[in-house]
Amino acid sequence: MRPARVRLVDLGFDRDFDTSMAFAQSLIQSLVARASDNPLAEVEFIRTRDFWTVAAALQNPADIIHVIAHGGSGPDDLGFWSDDEESTLNLTELAETFAEDGEGIESPVLFADCCGTAQGRFTRAIRDCIEQPIAYIGARRMVSWHESTTFSSAFYGAYFRDRGRGLPGPARGLQAARRAIDGYEAIVNGSCPFSVTELVPSRRAKNTLGR
Numbered sequence: 001m002r003p004a005r006v007r008l009v010d011l012g013f014d015r016d017f018d019t020s021m022a023f024a025q026s027l028i029q030s031l032v033a034r035a036s037d038n039p040l041a042e043v044e045f046i047r048t049r050d051f052w053t054v055a056a057a058l059q060n061p062a063d064i065i066h067v068i069a070h071g072g073s074g075p076d077d078l079g080f081w082s083d084d085e086e087s088t089l090n091l092t093e094l095a096e097t098f099a100e101d102g103e104g105i106e107s108p109v110l111f112a113d114c115c116g117t118a119q120g121r122f123t124r125a126i127r128d129c130i131e132q133p134i135a136y137i138g139a140r141r142m143v144s145w146h147e148s149t150t151f152s153s154a155f156y157g158a159y160f161r162d163r164g165r166g167l168p169g170p171a172r173g174l175q176a177a178r179r180a181i182d183g184y185e186a187i188v189n190g191s192c193p194f195s196v197t198e199l200v201p202s203r204r205a206k207n208t209l210g211r
Contacts, residue, residue, distance in 0.1 A: 003039045003040055003041050003042050004040065004041045004042070004063040004064065004159075004160075005041070005042050005044065005061070005062045005063050005064075006028055006041050006042070006043050006044070006062065006063065006064045006066065007044045007046065007057060007060075007062040007064070007065045007066070007107075008024055008025060008043065008044065008045050008046065008066050008068070009046045009047075009054065009057050009058070009065065009066065009067045009068070010045070010046070010047040010068050010069070011047075011048075011054065011067065011068065011069035011080045011081070011082055011087055011089060012068050012069045012070065012082055012083055013047075013049075013082040013083055013084055013086070013087065014082070014083030014084070023149045023152065023153075024066060024068075024149075024152050024156070025043055025045060027152065027153055027156055027157075028040075028041050028043050028156055028160075029043060040160045041160065044062070049082070049086065049087040051089065051093075054089055055094060055097055055098070058094075058104075058105050058107075058129070059098070059101070059103050059104065059105065059106070061106050061107065062107045063107065063108060063109060063169060064107065064108075064109040064110075064111060064159070064173070065105070065107040065109070065110050065111070066111040066113060066152075067080060067110075067111065067112050067113060067114065068113045068114070068148075069081060069082060069089075069113075069114050070082065070083065070114055070115060071112065071114030071115045071116045071117040071122065071138075071139070072116070073116045073117075073119045073121045073122040074121075078090060078091050078092060078121060078122065078125055079091040079092075079093075079094070079125070080112075080114060091122070091125035091126065091128070091129065092125065092128075094129055095125065095128035095129050095204070095205075098128075098129055098208070098209060099204070099208035099209065102208065102209060102210070103131070103209060103210070104129050104130055104131045104201075104205060104209040104210070105129050105130045105131065105134070106131050106132065107134065107169075108132075108134055108135060108168070108169025108170045108172075108173060109134065109135045109137070109169065109170065109172075109173030110126070110130075110134050110135070110136050110137070111137040111155070112126070112136070112137065112138045112139070113137075113139070113143075113148050113152070114138075114139060114143075115139055115141070115142040115143055116138075116139060116140075116141065116142065117138035117139050118138030118139055118140045118194070118195045118197075119138075119140070122138065123136065123138065123197075123199060124202070126199060127199055127200065127201060127202040127205060128201075128202050128204050128205050129205065130199060130200075130201050130205055130209075131201060131205065131209045131210040132201065132210070133170055133198055133199065133200045133201070134170050134173075134198070134199050135169075135170040135171075135172075135173030135174045135177060135196060135197075135198060136196065136197055136198070136199040137155070137173075137177050137194055137195070137196045138194065138195060139193050139194055139195075140193055140194070140195055141193050142193075143193045143194075147193055150184060150187060150188065151180060151181075151184050151192065151193075151194050154179070154180035154181075154183040154184050154187070155176055155177055155180035157180075157183075158175075158176040158177075158179040158180050158183065159172070159173070159176035162175070162176070170198055173196070174196055174198060177194075177196035178196060180192075180194075181194065181195070181196070
């Protein structure tokens, strides 16, 4: 069974985001080290301010794309942005770029590890950017890096503990995220700020992507 490709995309450019990204990377690598005879994952790490590099990182195939940044769901800040506000990835502009390319997000699992990314306006914008149904993980409210790392630990542990044999990619992501939510709530004895859902391409995406 081929190793899963996990692409970590850091758009936050802040110490707390560095901590979250380093934690996710080290956690996955430790899981890989335990199965060195049959590696579980290949990890790619991308940190950039360049729009086209980020767009390519989202378009290129991967089993999981994990984006760490700030999230905005207002009409003027719909998308991802860095802590210093020097870098932004507006989802409306991204969808337009993808439509011109005829190619969008193919990853079966997208983890938007940012504040407010499970809110309606944000998820509708994501649907304009995807080519196929995906497992989408987002935050229902503002989240701290402590909450992010706790959930990430539970998610990757669940994802790689069960190889997902016989499950399509989105179903494996949904199953792991649901287990992670249960695990998170058991650890903190409270509700998990992250949620998971299966998103399907919007009508616009169906007409413009995957041509």
